[in-house]
Amino acid sequence: MPKKSDYGASNIQVLKGLEAVRKRPAMYIGSTDSHGLHHIFTEILDNSVDEAIAGYCSQIWVVFNKDGSLTVRDNGRGIPVATHPETKVSTLETVMTNLHAGGKFDDGAYKVSGGLHGVGMKCTNALSKWMETTVKRDGGIYTQRYERGVPAAPVKKIGTSDETGTEHTFFPDPDIFDDAEFDFHTIIRSCRQHAYLTAGLRISVIDDREEKHTRYDLYFEDGIKSYVQFLNIDEKSIGEEPFYMNKEEERVVVEVSMQYTDSMEEDVRCYTNNIINPEGGTHLAGFRTALTSAFNTYAQKAELLKGLNGTLSGDDVREGLTAVISVKVPDPQFEGQTKIKLNNPEVKSIVGKVVRDEILVYLEEHPTEAKSIIGKAVLANKAKAAAKAARDAVIRKGVLESTALPGKLADCSSKDPAESELFIVEGNSAGGSAKQGRDRHTQAILPLRGKIMNTQKYRVDRVLANNEFNDITTALGVGIGDTLDVSKLRYHKIVIMSDADVDGLHITTLVLTLLFRFFRPLIEQGYVYVAQPPLHKVEIGKKKYYFLNDAEKEAFVKEAKKEGKVPTENRFKGLGEMNPEQLWETTMSPETRVLKRVNIEDEEEVEKTFEMLMGNEVPPRRRFIQMYANKAKLDI
Ligand code: 0RA
Numbered sequence: 035m036p037k038k039s040d041y042g043a044s045n046i047q048v049l050k051g052l053e054a055v056r057k058r059p060a061m062y063i064g065s066t067d068s069h070g071l072h073h074i075f076t077e078i079l080d081n082s083v084d085e086a087i088a089g090y091c092s093q094i095w096v097v098f099n100k101d102g103s104l105t106v107r108d109n110g111r112g113i114p115v116a117t118h119p120e121t122k123v124s125t126l127e128t129v130m131t132n133l134h135a136g137g138k139f140d141d142g143a144y145k146v147s148g149g150l151h152g153v154g155m156k157c158t159n160a161l162s163k164w165m166e167t168t169v170k171r172d173g174g175i176y177t178q179r180y181e182r183g184v185p186a187a188p189v190k191k192i193g194t195s196d197e198t199g200t201e202h203t204f205f206p207d208p209d210i211f212d213d214a215e216f217d218f219h220t221i222i223r224s225c226r227q228h229a230y231l232t233a234g235l236r237i238s239v240i241d242d243r244e245e246k247h248t249r250y251d252l253y254f255e256d257g258i259k260s261y262v263q264f265l266n267i268d269e270k271s272i273g274e275e276p277f278y279m280n281k282e283e284e285r286v287v288v289e290v291s292m293q294y295t296d297s298m299e300e301d302v303r304c305y306t307n308n309i310i311n312p313e314g315g316t317h318l319a320g321f322r323t324a325l326t327s328a329f330n331t332y333a334q335k336a337e338l339l340k341g342l343n344g345t346l347s348g349d350d351v352r353e354g355l356t357a358v359i360s361v362k363v364p365d366p367q368f369e370g371q372t373k374i375k376l377n378n379p380e381v382k383s384i385v386g387k388v389v390r391d392e393i394l395v396y397l398e399e400h401p402t403e404a405k406s407i408i409g410k411a412v413l414a415n416k417a418k419a420a421a422k423a424a425r426d427a428v429i430r431k432g433v434l435e436s437t438a439l440p441g442k443l444a445d446c447s448s449k450d451p452a453e454s455e456l457f458i459v460e461g462n463s464a465g466g467s468a469k470q471g472r473d474r475h476t477q478a479i480l481p482l483r484g485k486i487m488n489t490q491k492y493r494v495d496r497v498l499a500n501n502e503f504n505d506i507t508t509a510l511g512v513g514i515g516d517t518l519d520v521s522k523l524r525y526h527k528i529v530i531m532s533d534a535d536v537d538g539l540h541i542t543t544l545v546l547t548l549l550f551r552f553f554r555p556l557i558e559q560g561y562v563y564v565a566q567p568p569l570h571k572v573e574i575g576k577k578k579y580y581f582l583n584d585a586e587k588e589a590f591v592k593e594a595k596k597e598g599k600v601p602t603e604n605r606f607k608g609l610g611e612m613n614p615e616q617l618w619e620t621t622m623s624p625e626t627r628v629l630k631r632v633n634i635e636d637e638e639e640v641e642k643t644f645e646m647l648m649g650n651e652v653p654p655r656r657r658f659i660q661m662y663a664n665k666a667k668l669d670i
Contacts, residue, residue: 047132048131048132048184049184051131051132051156051160052131052156052160052182052183052184055156055157055160055161055183056160056161056182056183056207056210059161059210062157063077063157063161066210066211066212067211067212067213068212068213068217068220070211071206071211071213071214071215071216072216072217072220072221072224074157074158074161074162074204074206075104075106075158075216075221075224076224077154077155077157077158078106078155078158078202078204079094079096079106079224079225079228080145080308081154081155081200082094082106082107082108082110082200083228083232083235083308084145085108085110085111085200086108086110086232086235087232087307087308087362090110090111091108091109091110091111091199091235092109092234092235092236093108093109093235093236093237093238094106094107094108094225094235094236094237094238095107095108095237095238095240096221096225096237096238096239096240097240097242098216098218098221098240098241098242098243099203099242099243100242100243101205102205102214102215102243103203103204103205104203104204104205104216105201105202105203106201106202107199107200107201107202108199108200108201109197109198109199110198110199110200111171111198112169112170112171112172112198112199112200113125113126113129113167113169113171113200114126114171115169115171115172115174115176115189116172123188123189124176124178124188124189126167126169126176126178126189127178127185127188127189129154129155129156130155130156130159130165130167130178130180130185131156131159131180131183131184131185132156145307155202156183158202158204159180159183159204160182160183161183161206161207161210161211162180162182162183162204162205162206162207163181163182163205163206163207163208163209164179164180164181164182164204164205165179165180165183165202165203165204165205166178166179166180166202166203166204167180167200167201167202167203168192168200168201169199169200169201170195170197170198170199170200171198171199173194173195173196174191174193174194174195175191175192175193175194175195176189176190176191176192177189177190177192178190182207218239218241218248221239222239222250222252225237225239225250225252226252227308227310228308229252229253229254230254230257230258230260230261230358231257231258231261231305231308231360232257232308233254233255233256233257233258233259233260234253234255234257235253236251236252236253237251237252237253238250238251238252239252256278257289257291258278258289258290258291258358258360259275259276259278259291261291261303261358262276262291262292262293262356262357262358263276263293265301265356265358266293266295266356268488269295269296269297269356269491270295270296271293271294271295271296271356272293272294272295272296272354272403272406272407272410273293273294273400273402273403273406275293276291276292276293277290277291277292277293277392277393277396278290278291279291279388279389279392281388281392283384283387283388284380284384285364286361286362286363286364286380286381286384286385287361287362288317288359288361288384288385288388288389289359289360289361289362290321290357290358290359290360290389290392291357291358292355292356292357292358293356293357294354294355294356294406294407294410295354295356296354296410297354297491297492298353298354298414298491298492298493298496299354299491300352300353300354300355300356301355301356301357302314302318302321302352302355302356302357302358302359303357303358303359304317304318304359304360304361304376305358305359305360305361306360306361306362306363306366306368306373306376307361307362307363307366308360309373311368311373311374311375311376312374313369313370313374313375314375314376315368315369315375315376315377315381316376316377316378316379316380316381316382316385317359317361317376317381317382317385318359318376319382319386320381320382320383320384320385320386320387320389321357321359321385321386321389322348322352323382323386323390324385324386324387324389324390324393325348325351325352325355325389325393326346326347326348326351327390328389328390328393328394328397329346329351329393329397329407329408329411330345330346331394332394332397332398332404332408333346333408333411333412336401336404336405336408338405338408338409338412339408339412341412342412342415342416346408346411346412346415347415349414349418350411350412350414350415350418351407351411353410353411353414354410359385361376361381361385363376363378363381365378366378417493438508439508439509440480440504440505440508440509442465442480442481442505443478443479443480443505443509444469444472444478444479444480445478446472446473446474446475446476446477446478447474447475448475448476451523451524451525451526452526453476453526454476454477454478454524454525454526454527455476455477455478455525455526455527455528455529456478456479456480456509456510456524456525456527456528456529457472457477457478457479457480457529457531457565457622458480458482458506458528458529458530458531458545459479459480459481459482459531459532459609460481460482460531460532460533460538460541460609461481461482461532461533461608461609461610463610464481464531464533464608464609464610464612464617465479465481465482466481467609467610467612467613467614467617468481468531468609468614468617468622469481470614471613471614471615471616471617471618471622472618472622473622473623477622478509478525480505480506480509482502482505482541482545483502486500486502486503486541486544486545486548487500487502487503487544488544488547489503489544489547489548489551489552490547490551497552503548506545506548507552509524509525510523510524510525510528510553510556511523511524512553512556514552514553518553518555520555520556520559523556523561525561526561527561527563527629528549528556528561528562528563529563529564529565529629530542530545530546530562530563530564530565531564531565531567531609531621531622532545532565532609533567533607533608533609534566534567534568534569534582534606535608538608538609542564546562546564546632549562557632557633560631562631562632563629563630563631563632564629564630564632565621565622565627565628565629565630566582566621566627566628566629566630567606567609567612567617567620567621568580568581568582568606568620568621569581569582569583569584569587569605569606570584570587570603570604570605570606571603571604571605571606571616572587572590572591572594572601572602572603572604573601573602573604574594574599574600574601574602578619580619580620582628587603591603609621
């Protein structure tokens, strides 16, 4: 029996393998920056997800621990612990340390991990300062600790349990990684993706690093169907429920959900074994062929193509389509290093066949939806021919028409653009306060009703027919399209004013999107601003103080209390809550307000922040995600 500290030292093969990984980590995980760091988490998560895909695991927990380590736990079957026939040590130790073993047991499953660049748990182990793996199975609890990949002792039974599952805790090696701190949002994003793609799997992400124990539960009962519904959340969709199918043929599982909206965008996302394929591949090719063929077949039979020259093209039937295609392939082949494109040729014909059959069944069973979708495709077909001419005509017409100022606009009395400001305000109530609180000489108010349309997503003729869009256009006075003339701008400050919450940010994004697309020179020349309304008011006696964020307010209150003062705190829920004087004092008065000038680089930044808050997938109000603060109780 070797001494504890020598344990494993005799296994030269293993040490060599570990050394190779530690010497050239980038070869295994791509890089040693934040991307590589998250890769070693993904390797661990993927194994638990594989267990869920195989049908043995219903829940995964991901915990950010106080000490900077990360725990991934599942309730799957547990990594086998019995002696491995080849290595003569525990299978657990073998899969955690032996770079050439593993993957052989449990053959034939659809694996997220494995494949070209799935380098597995051993890699995470080799690149962790320490790692501890605990397995519950066969009635027992087994554990092993590793330091920089080397087992500290043999696998040890430490108790009994009638549960099963695997738990890994690992601390990334600071000698390897430039910055060994995990990012909550990056991890939430990859967990959310897996939760969408594996219906019924619950992934709980718990941040235990701070006092308030944030917890997200990611669970989508309807899997990719929920995903499609989410993607269409801001759209008008055709039909109540998305189309959904799940079929297996020749060991390839094909899962598709789709729904049309009245927009002209196509949003189709493809996955193989839960890995996103940004450039699609053979599954996408098969899907497209199936879609075009099924719609034409049905439309011809139902005589819906009258007046059309020939048949519907692929582009026609994909206009307004949102779809998620998820295939599970036992032996996936990819083109390119990052699995961007699926290559297996058989997948094209399998997907093509099963999807075509299923869409035809759907169309037969949903004649109303079928008629709307095909009607839309026919329109797309006809529209295309006339599109360019029509667009030019509409733009010219738009410019000529825009003379009378919009009725909702409360204009300023000054006619000097240099001193004039236009406030584009979210919500009618805030608009009311703004009208009363403003400086009438220099400040104009244009209230917007609710959320404006996402101008990125619609053809120009649709945008130009939109009331909110026209109000903004006429208020600005610069015209549009080829005839845009910045010298005609009626206000030299255009200020977007919305609430400091997620919805407010969404509206700001939509207004900015509109300005970027149609009035870009105004942003380039620095005329556009975003107001920064305060979130907090603190009163001490008769004095009022306003704060833009929690941290500043907290610091101020703490200081005041130390000085024996009695501050009263107030949190503004939105602009609509402020009375006209408050709105003036905090957000509109040139003396006291904070305005942020928008630069061209901001567009991406705004979208990123927005995506982070909204998750680009799941608005909290939909309760797909539930967030619990102060409630996470860990029972690891
Ligand atoms: C292969 C076989 C078996 C379990 C697993 C893999 C497994 C691996 C991981 C990694 C993280 N969580 C996991 N859960 C399960 C067991 C096969 C059997 O019990 O018959």
